[in-house]
Amino acid sequence: MADTAPLLEVAGVSKVFGALRALDDVSVAVKPGTFHGLIGPNGSGKSTLLKAIAGAHLPTAGTIRFAQWDITTWAPFQRARIGLSLKFQITAVLRELSVYDNILLALQSHESAWSLVWSRTRRRLDAQIMRALDRFRLANRANDLAGELSHGEQQWLEIAMALAPGPKLLLLDEPTGGMSPEERRMTGELLLPIKAECALVIVEHDLDFIKNICDHLTVLDQGRVLGDGTVREIEESPEIQKVYTSRV
Amino acid sequence: MLKIRKPLASCRRTFRALLAVELLVLAVLVVTPFLLQDRLDLITLATNIMILSIFGISFDMCWGFSGIMSFGQALFFGVSGYVVALIGRDLNFSAIWGVLPLAMLTGLILAFVLAVFLLLGRKMPGAIFVALGTLTGSYAAERLVSGWQYVGAGNGLSSIKLLQLGSFEFVEGFEFYTLALLSLLIVYLVCRFIVRSQFGLVLAGMRENEERLAFLGYRVQVFKALTFSFAGMAAGLSGALYSYHQGFIGPGNMGPGLSTTAVLYCLLGGTGTLIGPVIGTAAIELLSYGLSDIDAIRQFWPVVLGLVLLLIVMFQPAGLLGLVVSNRERIGSFGASARHSAHG
Numbered sequence A: 001m002a003d004t005a006p007l008l009e010v011a012g013v014s015k016v017f018g019a020l021r022a023l024d025d026v027s028v029a030v031k032p033g034t035f036h037g038l039i040g041p042n043g044s045g046k047s048t049l050l051k052a053i054a055g056a057h058l059p060t061a062g063t064i065r066f067a068q069w070d071i072t073t074w075a076p077f078q079r080a081r082i083g084l085s086l087k088f089q090i091t092a093v094l095r096e097l098s099v100y101d102n103i104l105l106a107l108q109s110h111e112s113a114w115s116l117v118w119s120r121t122r123r124r125l126d127a128q129i130m131r132a133l134d135r136f137r138l139a140n141r142a143n144d145l146a147g148e149l150s151h152g153e154q155q156w157l158e159i160a161m162a163l164a165p166g167p168k169l170l171l172l173d174e175p176t177g178g179m180s181p182e183e184r185r186m187t188g189e190l191l192l193p194i195k196a197e198c199a200l201v202i203v204e205h206d207l208d209f210i211k212n213i214c215d216h217l218t219v220l221d222q223g224r225v226l227g228d229g230t231v232r233e234i235e236e237s238p239e240i241q242k243v244y245t246s247r248v
Numbered sequence B: 001m002l003k004i005r006k007p008l009a010s011c012r013r014t015f016r017a018l019l020a021v022e023l024l025v026l027a028v029l030v031v032t033p034f035l036l037q038d039r040l041d042l043i044t045l046a047t048n049i050m051i052l053s054i055f056g057i058s059f060d061m062c063w064g065f066s067g068i069m070s071f072g073q074a075l076f077f078g079v080s081g082y083v084v085a086l087i088g089r090d091l092n093f094s095a096i097w098g099v100l101p102l103a104m105l106t107g108l109i110l111a112f113v114l115a116v117f118l119l120l121g122r123k124m125p126g127a128i129f130v131a132l133g134t135l136t137g138s139y140a141a142e143r144l145v146s147g148w149q150y151v152g153a154g155n156g157l158s159s160i161k162l163l164q165l166g167s168f169e170f171v172e173g174f175e176f177y178t179l180a181l182l183s184l185l186i187v188y189l190v191c192r193f194i195v196r197s198q199f200g201l202v203l204a205g206m207r208e209n210e211e212r213l214a215f216l217g218y219r220v221q222v223f224k225a226l227t228f229s230f231a232g233m234a235a236g237l238s239g240a241l242y243s244y245h246q247g248f249i250g251p252g253n254m255g256p257g258l259s260t261t262a263v264l265y266c267l268l269g270g271t272g273t274l275i276g277p278v279i280g281t282a283a284i285e286l287l288s289y290g291l292s293d294i295d296a297i298r299q300f301w302p303v304v305l306g307l308v309l310l311l312i313v314m315f316q317p318a319g320l321l322g323l324v325v326s327n328r329e330r331i332g333s334f335g336a337s338a339r340h341s342a343h344g
Helices: A046-054 A076-081 A099-110 A113-117 A122-135 A151-163 A181-196 A207-213 A231-235 A238-247 B008-035 B040-066 B073-091 B096-118 B127-146 B174-195 B198-208 B210-216 B220-246 B256-269 B275-291 B301-315 B327-331
Strands: A008-017 A020-030 A035-039 A061-066 A084-087 A169-173 A199-203 A216-221 A224-230 B163-165 B168-170
Touching: A008 A046, A020 A035, A020 A046, A020 A061, A020 A216, A020 A224, A035 A046, A035 A207, A046 A061, A046 A084, A046 A169, A046 A199, A076 A084, A076 A099, A076 B210, A084 A151, A099 A122, A099 A151, A099 B198, A099 B210, A113 B198, A113 B220, A122 A151, A151 A169, A151 A181, A181 A199, A181 A207, A216 A231, A216 A238, A224 A231, A224 A238, B008 B040, B008 B174, B008 B275, B008 B327, B040 B073, B040 B174, B040 B198, B040 B220, B040 B256, B040 B275, B073 B096, B073 B127, B073 B220, B073 B256, B096 B127, B096 B163, B096 B220, B127 B256, B168 B174, B174 B198, B174 B220, B198 B210, B198 B220, B210 B220, B256 B275, B256 B301, B275 B301
Parallel strands: A035 A199, A035 A216, A084 A169, A169 A199
Antiparallel strands: A008 A020, A008 A061, A216 A224, B163 B168
């Protein structure tokens, strides 16, 4: 694993909003098949980094490479098409559409407009959609509106949407935000099996949750990388412990 | 096979109100010429309503289904109307097989050119930018033809050559009514096919959250440009039919005034449905026709109309159709599971 070329390489990325330097020369590498956690106190730049990777923010400086492409200035739709998938921090399921149609929308994103007009893939995708829903325990809610789901179920639906097109790298921004402890446990259970399919970058405040599912952690503080290593290395770092005990 | 808890029959049941309204409107349109055989003025009015309904649908494809605030829809309507009028005057040609496709092509190309500037930029354009851009296009075109003698300047073009099919001429009355009904039916069915397709699902998603769709891999601007161009084509058809039916086309038929009227048709009938603009057009045109004959109301009619629409926007934003059709039913379902009972 140590010799594998990184799937995602963030090199010297900075992001400035007016007088605020949200990211300052951040470098992170994510290897294929790994679960990579981004942790840090509030305002440390975790979500900004995730958005820069997904294309929501363009970096002020630095480069982002993904699967050998320099995607630093690519639009979000271009990044999604080469296998980068994002789950937003605030749930962004399409509330007026059915749960089923949310997944269909995610799955058909690579089809041409012409094919979509003729609905060429609607029937073919049916089984795939039901498998995706079943995996996230939403099969029995398929015909309900996404807006009728509980908060936890909406989070799962959004993860299912992000995962449906078969991404190479899944970016999850606080997937357990607002969930009950039981829902968090179930989310962990649902996420672990996807390691066989893609790499994961996850931003999460719940350290126990993130330690249980991640192989590698990057700690951010005030927009800078404070530490980077395996979960054990991070846990044993006195410098990082100091930041967490004083600021979290 | 996986089981879905909610019985699909309940979904089918919710679709029936909208379908019932559609069938009712169709039935009314089919029997109207037979009931009004002796009233040419009312048949002419009904023909006009159907032609303007196509125009209303074209706006609703932009706003109600795709979230594109086109405040210049009359541009495509008016320019196509002028094009067929000029071809009739200068080339003495008005064969239906040539002029109607030409009018549609004019609307399509014009809308596509506008879409390139307004919608196909690197970043997703804001609603205000698109609204002002289309409004400006419409206003500029109106001012241009108002001062251009070749196209009749402020007087417009009148005595337009009658639309022909071989030696048959479409005159006001039953003949033109049938043509307008067939045109409306075709436009309606094509739009219905599109908005119920997987493409329509993209439009529904786009209307709710454009950004989410971009992160799913959709180039939202392309879907907007395609829909905008298609809507321009439909507006072009209605402009040509209007031009032939009225025997006149003027600067006011491509300006912000008519563009805003299309917004009113949709708001009153109900945006985000295809039958809503038809109902809204009929309601406004019938009220205008009925009330403008009453001297006491005539001069206040635009104010009354404005107040009615203000009340609708405030208290019934889903329009008249929203009284009988639920939001869920309006948006509909797009997946195979809603059509087949495999999971039910």
